[in-house]
Amino acid sequence: MDFVQEQARRIPVKGTFDVIVAGSGPSGVSAALRAAECGAETLLIEQNGCLGGMWTAGLLGWMIDHDKTESRLLIRLKTELRKRCSAAGSPPCSGSFAFEPECMKLLLEELCEEAGVHLRLYTTVAGTILREGGAIDCVLTESKSGREAWRAKLFLDATGDGDLGALSGASFDAGSSEEGRFQPMSMLAVLTGIRLPEILRYVNGCTPRAEAVGNLHDLLAANGAEPSYHDASLFFLSDELFLLMANHEYRVSGCDADDLTRSAIAARREIHSQIAALRRSGPEWRHLTVACTAERIGVREGRRIRGLYSVSLADLLEGRRQPDAICHVRAGIDVHALNPSFSNGFADHKYKSKPYDIPLRSLISADVPNLILTGRCISGDFYAHASYRVTGNMVPLGEAAGVLAALSARENRPPARIPYERLRQNL
Numbered sequence: 001m002d003f004v005q006e007q008a009r010r011i012p013v014k015g016t017f018d019v020i021v022a023g024s025g026p027s028g029v030s031a032a033l034r035a036a037e038c039g040a041e042t043l044l045i046e047q048n049g050c051l052g053g054m055w056t057a058g059l060l061g062w063m064i065d066h067d068k069t070e071s072r073l074l075i076r077l078k079t080e081l082r083k084r085c086s087a088a089g090s091p092p093c094s095g096s097f098a099f100e101p102e103c104m105k106l107l108l109e110e111l112c113e114e115a116g117v118h119l120r121l122y123t124t125v126a127g128t129i130l131r132e133g134g135a136i137d138c139v140l141t142e143s144k145s146g147r148e149a150w151r152a153k154l155f156l157d158a159t160g161d162g163d164l165g166a167l168s169g170a171s172f173d174a175g176s177s178e179e180g181r182f183q184p185m186s187m188l189a190v191l192t193g194i195r196l197p198e199i200l201r202y203v204n205g206c207t208p209r210a211e212a213v214g215n216l217h218d219l220l221a222a223n224g225a226e227p228s229y230h231d232a233s234l235f236f237l238s239d240e241l242f243l244l245m246a247n248h249e250y251r252v253s254g255c256d257a258d259d260l261t262r263s264a265i266a267a268r269r270e271i272h273s274q275i276a277a278l279r280r281s282g283p284e285w286r287h288l289t290v291a292c293t294a295e296r297i298g299v300r301e302g303r304r305i306r307g308l309y310s311v312s313l314a315d316l317l318e319g320r321r322q323p324d325a326i327c328h329v330r331a332g333i334d335v336h337a338l339n340p341s342f343s344n345g346f347a348d349h350k351y352k353s354k355p356y357d358i359p360l361r362s363l364i365s366a367d368v369p370n371l372i373l374t375g376r377c378i379s380g381d382f383y384a385h386a387s388y389r390v391t392g393n394m395v396p397l398g399e400a401a402g403v404l405a406a407l408s409a410r411e412n413r414p415p416a417r418i419p420y421e422r423l424r425q426n427l
């Protein structure tokens with residue numbers, strides 16, 4: 001391989017904060033909100049042009065594991081979405097919480113403004129400078145403004161893929177230990193031009209899931225568009241809008257820009273050919289239109305940064321409770337087929353989880369003293385991640401991470417030395 005040597009250069013320090021959060025997905029934005037509400041000067045850095053990660057740039061207007069939550073922020077988000085967006089809430093025939101991604105974008109921006117979170121969009125965290133002892137001194141970002149440095153006492157990795165942890169030299173795991181492969185990626189699309197009563201038998205939740213995905217699969221296949229995700233799914237978002245998840249990109253990594261590029265192009269092409277097939281399939285589909293495909297292809301998993309505790313399959317099978325619980329997960333293990341030859345959309349695995357706790361320790365980096373993890377890059381194994389990663393859990397994780405960071409910054413103590421009881425009092 002050919003290499004060039006980059007010249008050393010002076011980088012402006014753009015600001016100093018108590019807390020910097022990298023990534024504004026469901027978990028990062030929750031962390032930033034709670035840190036700011038606890039009085040920490042908080043900067044939220046996001047590479048997209050909007051807040052919300054999969055909820056917005058990924059078009060995922062479908063929350064799982066939200067209904068029995070104790071998370072104050074999640075309850076507030078749902079209340080606000082119901083108030084602001086005509087159709088948000090539980091769709092006519094399913095227990096999940098549906099919302100229009102556009103509505104979530106605006107809500108998150110307003111909440112961050114109200115809480116006093118400093119925002120930097122269109123900016124990628126691309127490096128770190130470490131202090132002696134391995135703590136992060138500042139993050140380095142790349143954007144239209146060039147390369148910049150941002151200093152803080154505490155740093156939160158909420159990038160989903162664990163970019164900040166990896167850039168800081170933290171140890172991590174990735175993929176399945178059995179096969180070393182990542183779950184497939186999927187690009188989502190918002191569709192319009194169809195009416196619920198006419199396509200009820202294809203809509204997840206309105207018709208029992210297994211039946212609905214079977215009907216949609218058969219319809220696509222019969223019209224020449226056999227879906228790469230066998231369990232192609234259609235969800236109802238509002239009277240005018242539906243969410244389509246019907247493609248899988250196999251054996252690719254969300255931490256490889258070439259894989260992301262190829263996958264996004266292939267997935268978008270497949271979506272459009274599926275739409276053409278559905279339009280041919282009958283009068284109820286004739287006016288079907290793609291309102292938009294996601295700006296970012298959905299990456300189910302990336303790096304899992306090692307923490308003081310790693311949530312394991314054994315915890316899920318046992319339904320283990322934790323002395324420092326911050327989130328009680330009810331979602332089951334959801335491993336999408338790692339291999340296109342699997343005949344259904346999911347990997348054939350034999351495990352059945354019981355509701356279990358995520359401990360605060362799994363959010364504290366084992367290696368970098370002032371690094372806190374939140375979101376899908378927290379410390380856990382492949383199967384545990386395949387359960388806790390849904391967005392109803394990402395919010396309470398973020399809240400705990402944000403409060404922990406704020407306390408740690410205020411008290412000038414590493415996160416590992418903040419007593420759990422203090423955290424609970426402030427949650």
Ligand SMILES: Cc1cc2nc3c(=O)[nH]c(=O)nc-3n(C[C@H](O)[C@H](O)[C@H](O)COP(=O)(O)OP(=O)(O)OC[C@H]3O[C@@H](n4cnc5c(N)ncnc54)[C@H](O)[C@@H]3O)c2cc1C
Pocket residue numbers: 022023024025026027028045046047048052053054055057060062063064065123124125126158159160161163164185186187297298299300374375376377389390391392394
């Ligand atoms: C295809 C698909 C379908 C899913 N279906 C469901 C579902 O139906 N219901 C459900 O509840 N969950 C679902 N999930 C799971 C859920 O969406 C994710 O696990 C969840 O969004 C993770 O939240 P997060 O905050 O950790 O990360 P993400 O939502 O991935 O957000 C990470 C954010 O960090 C930003 N970022 C990344 N790297 C950098 C960097 N270096 N610098 C700056 N910013 C950066 C990203 O742009 C993004 O905004 C699905 C996931 C996928 C991919």
